[in-house]
Amino acid sequence: MxxxxxxxxxxxxxxxxxxxxxxxxxxxxxxxxxxxxxxxxxxxxxxxxxxxxxxxPQWIPALSQVDVYRAVRRSDVLGDADVIVLGARIDGEHELTVVVWIDHTTLSGIADAGVVPKPIDKFLARVTERSIDTDVVEMSLADARAWIENALTKPTFAPETERWPLYRALVQWLVRRLPEGGEHRWQAMDWPEVEELCDRFFATDSAAPFTDSGHRELLLELLDDVRDPLRWSAARVEHAIGSAHQYDWIPLEVALDAPDLLRAFIPFAHAQSGIRDELTLRVLAGVDALRSSYKREVLKEAEYWGYLDAG
Missing domain, CATH: 1.20.58 (Methane Monooxygenase Hydroxylase; Chain G, domain 1)
Structure with a gap:
């Protein structure tokens, strides 16, 4: 600790x-x-x-006999977070659901956790009714341990809740009772797959305005992330173009196109990952909101480093 x-x-x-x-x-x-x-x-x-x-209460000394019998991962469809849900039973009778929220908007650390005194199937049925933009995947208990242990090692810059410092001890204790040997493979695509995705995008009509070879390099830079290149949220857009990024090997006029390139790529990507149009439109609105400020910052940095002609 x-x-x-x-x-x-x-x-x-x-x-x-x-x-x-x-x-x-x-x-x-x-x-x-x-x-x-x-x-x-x-x-x-x-x-x-x-x-x-x-x-x-008698169940407290029985904590050492806890039985974690089910693990489920609920993933935000835009890729901002994964929620690991563990179903546990104490003393063969008392049901408990433990929820661990992993925040991917920065470094994939744990932002919050909680405990619900009800069976996991009832908890999942309740939250499913309130959220349609979530993918739900059954996990092995060993994989759940690997995911949570990986997240416990990562810092998070999300505002810390009052619950997490207290629940940290519970989460660490429960994870130690899960089997070892699981895998944590979060990266959705290997680099050759990302490059192939770029090639497919540039073969579409949406990419027609982006004819410079530097546009492909720029898109690859924007996709240089462990997150799924087919899922874009407002937070990810903010990270990508919320400030100026100077790429020495990319021409200035190409770097200025980053917002427009993303605006063309995101609908292409979301169509392949099945994200509904309403969510895509919200993300594109975020791109539009950042477009002017991004270009101003790029030009300001270029001027500072002497990339602009004196005239």
């Missing part, structure tokens, strides 16, 4: 120890089971519990 998280955990424990009631006793008992990778914090919880003459 990083020092910042350890400090938060110590503050949480201090607060719980100073508040003596049945609820905090139960929570300390839960943490005493979960913090098996933090021996000092675990000992602190157990010493406090030993000094409290209170009963805790």
């Amino acid at each position: 990083v020092q910042q998280d350890a400090g938060r955990l110590n503050n949480i424990l201090t607060h719980l120890i100073g508040d003596r009631n049945r609820e905090t006793t139960a929570l300390l008992a839960v943490l005493a089971e979960l913090l098996d990778d933090e021996p000092a914090a675990q000992l602190r919880c157990r010493e406090e519990l030993a000094g409290r003459d209170e009963q805790v």
